[in-house]
Amino acid sequence: MSVAERVRAYRDSDFAIIARRTLRNLLSERITRFAFGVLLVVLILGVVGPMIAPYPYNEQQTTASGELMRYEPPSLEHPLGTNDRGEDVLSRLLIGARTTLITGLLAGGLMMTVGLSVGMTAGYVGGKTESLLMRLVDFMYGIPFIPFAIVLITFFGAGFYTTIAILGLVLWRFIARVIRSQVLQIKQRPYIMAARASGASTPWIMRKHILPNIANMAGLFFAMGVGLAILEQAGLSFIGVTDPFTPTWGIMIRNANQAGRVADAWWWSFPPGIMIALTVLSLYLLGRGYEGGGDDEVVV
Amino acid sequence: MSDGAPVLELRSLEKHFDTTSGITETIRNRLVGEGPKLVRAVDDLNLTLAENQVQGVIGESGCGKTTLLRTIIGLYDPTGGEMRFHGRPTSEFTKDEWKEFRRHVQIVFQDPFNSLDPKFSVRRTLAEPLEIHGIDYDRTDIEEMLESVGLTPASQYIQQFPNQLSGGEKQRVAIARALITEPDVILADEPASMLDVSTQAEILNLLNELTDEFGVSMVYISHDLSTVSYICDHINVMYLGRIVEKAPTRALLADPKHPYTQALIRSIPIPDPHYDREQATIGGEPGDPIDMPEGCRFKNRCPERMDVCDETPLDVAPDGDGDREVACHLYYDHEERAGAEPKPAASDGGERP
Numbered sequence: 212m213s214v215a216e217r218v219r220a221y222r223d224s225d226f227a228i229i230a231r232r233t234l235r236n237l238l239s240e241r242i243t244r245f246a247f248g249v250l251l252v253v254l255i256l257g258v259v260g261p262m263i264a265p266y267p268y269n270e271q272q273t274t275a276s277g278e279l280m281r282y283e284p285p286s287l288e289h290p291l292g293t294n295d296r297g298e299d300v301l302s303r304l305l306i307g308a309r310t311t312l313i314t315g316l317l318a319g320g321l322m323m324t325v326g327l328s329v330g331m332t333a334g335y336v337g338g339k340t341e342s343l344l345m346r347l348v349d350f351m352y353g354i355p356f357i358p359f360a361i362v363l364i365t366f367f368g369a370g371f372y373t374t375i376a377i378l379g380l381v382l383w384r385f386i387a388r389v390i391r392s393q394v395l396q397i398k399q400r401p402y403i404m405a406a407r408a409s410g411a412s413t414p415w416i417m418r419k420h421i422l423p424n425i426a427n428m429a430g431l432f433f434a435m436g437v438g439l440a441i442l443e444q445a446g447l448s449f450i451g452v453t454d455p456f457t458p459t460w461g462i463m464i465r466n467a468n469q470a471g472r473v474a475d476a477w478w479w480s481f482p483p484g485i486m487i488a489l490t491v492l493s494l495y496l497l498g499r500g501y502e503g504g505g506d507d508e509v510v511v
Numbered sequence: 512m513s514d515g516a517p518v519l520e521l522r523s524l525e526k527h528f529d530t531t532s533g534i535t536e537t538i539r540n541r542l543v544g545e546g547p548k549l550v551r552a553v554d555d556l557n558l559t560l561a562e563n564q565v566q567g568v569i570g571e572s573g574c575g576k577t578t579l580l581r582t583i584i585g586l587y588d589p590t591g592g593e594m595r596f597h598g599r600p601t602s603e604f605t606k607d608e609w610k611e612f613r614r615h616v617q618i619v620f621q622d623p624f625n626s627l628d629p630k631f632s633v634r635r636t637l638a639e640p641l642e643i644h645g646i647d648y649d650r651t652d653i654e655e656m657l658e659s660v661g662l663t664p665a666s667q668y669i670q671q672f673p674n675q676l677s678g679g680e681k682q683r684v685a686i687a688r689a690l691i692t693e694p695d696v697i698l699a700d701e702p703a704s705m706l707d708v709s710t711q712a713e714i715l716n717l718l719n720e721l722t723d724e725f726g727v728s729m730v731y732i733s734h735d736l737s738t739v740s741y742i743c744d745h746i747n748v749m750y751l752g753r754i755v756e757k758a759p760t761r762a763l764l765a766d767p768k769h770p771y772t773q774a775l776i777r778s779i780p781i782p783d784p785h786y787d788r789e790q791a792t793i794g795g796e797p798g799d800p801i802d803m804p805e806g807c808r809f810k811n812r813c814p815e816r817m818d819v820c821d822e823t824p825l826d827v828a829p830d831g832d833g834d835r836e837v838a839c840h841l842y843y844d845h846e847e848r849a850g851a852e853p854k855p856a857a858s859d860g861g862e863r864p
Contacts, residue, residue, distance in 0.1 A: 223670070225630070225631065225632045225634075225635050228632070228670075228672075229630060229672075400625050400626075401620045401621075401622055401625045401626040402625065402626050402627055402628040402631075404586065404618075404620070405618065405620060405626055405685075405688070406628075406639065406643075407586065408584045408585075408586065408613060408616075408617070408618045409613055409614070409617065409639070409640040409643055409644075409688075409692070410609075410610045410613035410614060410640075410643050410644060411639075411643050415643065419639070420628055420630075423628075423630040424628070424629070424630055426630075
């Protein structure tokens with residue numbers, strides 16, 4: 212098969228058609244187009260940010276006379292000024308885009324993996340397995356996140372990836388619940404019975420019927436999971452229980468707060484705050500659009 | 512297949528459901544010493560489906576039609592009795608034989624709007640059973656099948672998704688999916704009841720033609736006597752898990768024997784407002800399948816109730832006609848009464864408190 216043929220076969224496959232249709236639905240609404248644009252920018256910043264950063268993020272900037280440039284307001288040289296240690300804020304913001312993005316995607320992916328496995332197993336298998344798994348979810352819901360994270364971090368040390376693991380392994384609970392309810396709903400549909408009646412095995416039905424039909428919901432909750440992970444990570448950074456040497460946006464706000472200059476040095480504290488808010492807002496808005504985009508397939 | 516055994520045979524098939532919920536109730540039942548409460552959804556049911564035959568099963572909602580269907584397809588394990596496929600009891604099937612069975616017994620559901628996966632194109636919907644059973648196919652096989660269920664031109668439909676099809680087209684796709692593995696038996700669960708009347712006729716005609724063309728047998732389940740009589744060779748009237756009367760379609764319509772069948776036939780609507788008709792005579796609700804009355808299950812609603820109805824009626828051949836059976840005390844000799852009078856004034860002995 213030539214490459215062109217293979218591309219054409221792929222373009223005509225059901226998956227490609229559905230993906231294209233979902234994307235089109237997603238982009239038909241103005242608010243999701245905006246969210247999509249913002250996320251695209253954040254994603255690009257995360258990829259190329261460290262390369263276009265004008266200065267090394269931890270280099271202390273000095274004037275020609277060798278004086279440390281602390282609390283320098285925005286200028287052409289330093290578009291977002293400098294911080295208490297004389298580091299360039301824009302460079303830190305750009306580096307922070309990547310670390311924030313890694314946190315969000317990894318923790319969100321972890322949440323999705325655990326939540327989806329638990330939710331699908333509980334929903335499809337049912338019976339004792341379901342009770343057991345859902346009691347586990349209830350138990351997870353009982354965990355107050357911030358104190359629990361503090362305790363774990365004192366045990367394992369404040370590492371960048373430790374924080375991600377803790378985020379992912381606690382916050383999957385809401386995904387599991389929603390996915391289970393979706394699976395319960397879908398497994399009653401006659402098309403599942405039709406597949407079973409023609410001899411499909413359980414893994415086959417899970418993979419070919421249930422997974423594609425909860426994909427919209429899973430996409431929505433993945434986006435929300437990424438948003439939640441970014442928020443919680445910023446929160447943990449702010450109270451100072453994450454790795455202080457990795458410049459995430461949350462750490463930048465913490466540093467500004469600790470220096471007591473949130474209001475005066477606005478160029479230092481506002482940009483990371485705005486970036487966090489914008490990213491999380493866009494993720495949640497994207498989720499809404501995704502949800503709406505899938506609806507036309509249910510309606511006759 | 513040519514060994515003369517019927518394609519599908521049900522011998523006193525039973526499917527009971529345990530209604531006991533939770534552990535406390537189980538313990539209480541144990542202590543009191545009574546068995547669990549059972550829903551007798553399908554009870555002592557016999558049905559024989561010969562090759563190229565269309566058997567209709569008719570009954571009101573809740574009489575166990577759908578349970579029967581799901582038991583036949585193997586989604587439920589029967590709690591008693593036997594099901595034979597080409598003479599082999601399904602209880603002896605190995606896993607591979609079950610898979611083979613599922614290839615040869617296909618189902619068409621009532622609701623075309625939910626029986627097709629919205630994420631599957633028509634092509635994939637039809638390809639799925641073939642892939643499950645590892646049968647080789649190419650695009651032309653699928654197009655041919657689409658043409659034969661009347662979806663022409665096939666190339667236009669093959670890439671469409673269920674939300675782009677009308678109800679009738681969806682049901683045609685569902686029928687095509689059922690036929691593509693070349694089954695011996697199709698189970699149809701009221702395939703026309705959710706469609707417009709005009710589409711209903713088309714779908715019924717299509718099923719009629721296809722069962723002839725592909726040489727498949729069909730069990731057609733419905734609550735609507737008018738569609739059943741249109742498509743079936745034989746009709747089985749089901750009441751609370753049992754078949755109360757079975758007969759060739761014409762004989763049943765012309766001369767219903769069981770009081771329940773008589774009432775059913777009288778209740779077929781006639782589209783003429785000036786037609787003066789006898790009202791349907793059975794009142795009351797269909798009985799509760801948990802606390803079933805002793806003896807005949809229809810006795811509490813039966814206009815012809817007798818004392819003897821407290822005993823379970825036998826299946827007898829009325830008028831010595833070997834082709835039909837009816838489970839009613841009216842049609843065999845008892846001391847107090849022989850045969851049936853056409854319209855008795857009152858039921859004798861039915862007025863006990």
